[in-house]
Amino acid sequence: MRSEALRPRMVWNIAWRDLLSTLRDRRTLTSTILLPLLVLPLLTLGMPLLMGSLMGGQVRETQKVGVIGTLPPELHRTLTRSEGGGSGVRLQPVQDPIQAVRSGEVEAVIRVPRPLPTQAGNAQGTLELYAKLGNLKSQTGAYAKVRSAVESYNRSLTGKRLTALGLSESVLTPVQVKSVDASPPQEKSAGVLAFLVPMLMLNFLLSGAMATALDSTAGEKERGTLESLLVSPVRRGEVVAGKLLATTLTALVTGVFSLLGFLGTGLVAAALTKRAVVDAQAMQMMGGQFTLTLGSLAAMAVIVLSVALLISAVLIALSIYARSYKEAQTYVSPLSLLIVIPAVMLQFSDFLKAGDWLYATPLFGSMVAILDVVKGQITPQHTLAAVLANLLGAAVLGWLAWKSFGREEVIFRN
Structure with missing residues (x-):
């Protein structure tokens, strides 16, 4: 097959033809525009709001314990006392501690095998606390309140003992640790959910590109329109380039709206935190206060563009082998695992030695680079490595797609 120069106008005509076919499907428009705008804010803002609401509700609620x-009177009062907007617990006798917790009769059980000391000294007592330790509701509710009350009781006894000896409580802590967070402001505001941003953005790019790629290859083969296109005065390379352009543009539209949702999330989170609508500590822990400088925004845009081109090339190269649209879906469905599994590994990115080789890995290097953008740690060298790796992968896959379009046993497989 002779290599001929591509005619830009012909490439655009083919791309526009495929784009019009995609625009007619309203479901595609929903997955391309609405989902990227809504999912990221709902996840990164909804989680802190939900966690703050649930944790705050546990503090205000009176749990049964x-x-x-027999509990010492002072400890009994500490457990049942309500203060500072929080509520204590309601104590009730039970027979079997494990059965009472498992049945839901109470959230926790306090068992006192021997009388507890009422003053600090040589005596030491043990209080057994039964609860579902793997249950988040229990940990933030009754279990946490009982432990806090016992710690308060211990401090009270220790304080009284030291006062009787003419000492201050500070003698117990001659050295205090003051923690100072040295993380960049952007990394602190990103929170623990920052690793989800690369996964969501790449999944949006994949879903946006998939509809156009599958419809313009396997879909056209199934409808019998691909043959008529190939017998028209258009070169095979222009067909491949046009379909790759249409698929990339669709993916980029999804990327733009996901980026808008990304930036909008940061503005909304900052406003909610400032107005005390959402708990600032929960927001900082979970994330959502995303901000981007002009440099990091440019890096994000270039990385997303290269990822969109790589994903489009993968989809075109795979789906052209399918006999039907349904068969093409089975070919490309495992691609989501290539995004989800590495994205889950990004939770442990702090343990990775992020050298240039890691950023030079197609697709995964882009995930690490996007995470660096979110945390404000991206460098021009790493951006360049990630982009070049994606472009190289897209060039190889584009070449394979071009070769496939020149093989009749592939084009006429159906």
């Missing part, structure tokens, strides 16, 4: 044995 079972008791076996």
Whole structure:
């Protein structure tokens, strides 16, 4: 097959033809525009709001706690006291601590095998606390309140003992640790959910590109329109370039709207935190206060463009082998795993030695680079490595697609 120069106008005509076919499907428009705008804010803002609401509700709620044995009066008062907008617990006797917790009769059970000391000294007592330790509701509710009350009781006894000896409580802590967060402001505001941003953005790019890629290759083969296109006065390379352009543009539209959702999330999160609508500590822990400088925004745009081109080339190269649209879906469905599995590994990115070789890995290097953008740690060298790796991969896959379009046993497989 002779290599001929591509005619830009012909490439654009083919791309526009495929884009019009994509625009007629309203479901595609929903996945391309609405989902990227809504999913990222709902996840990164909804999680802190939900966590703040649930944790705050546990603090205000009065939980039932079972008791076996006798509690010192002061500890009893500390457990049942309500203060600072929070509520204490309601104590009730139970017989079997494990059964009472498992049945839901109470959220926790306090068992006192032997009388507890009422003053600090040589005596030491043990209080057994039964709860579902793997249950988040229990940990933030009754379990946390009981532990806090016991710690307060211990401090009270220790303080009284030291006062009787003419000492201050500070003698117990001659050295204090003051933690100072040295993370960049952007990394602090990104929170623990920052690793989800690369996964979401790449999944949006994949879903946006998939509809156009599958419809313009396997879909056209199934409808019998691809043959008529190939017998028209258009070169095979122009067909491949046009379909690759249409698929990339669709993916980029999804990328733009996901980026808008990304930036909008940061503005909304900052406004909610400033007005105390959402708990600032929960927001900082979970994330959502995303901000981008002009440099990091440019890096994000270039990386997303290269990823869109790579994903489009993968989809075109795979789906051209399918006999039907449904068969093409089975070919490309595992691609989401190539995004999800590495994205889950990004939770442990702090343990990775992020050398240039890691950024030079197609697709995964882009995920690491996007995470660096979110945390404000991206460098021009790493951006360049990620982009070049994607472009190289797209060039190889584009060449394979071009070779496939020249083989009749592939084009006429159906």
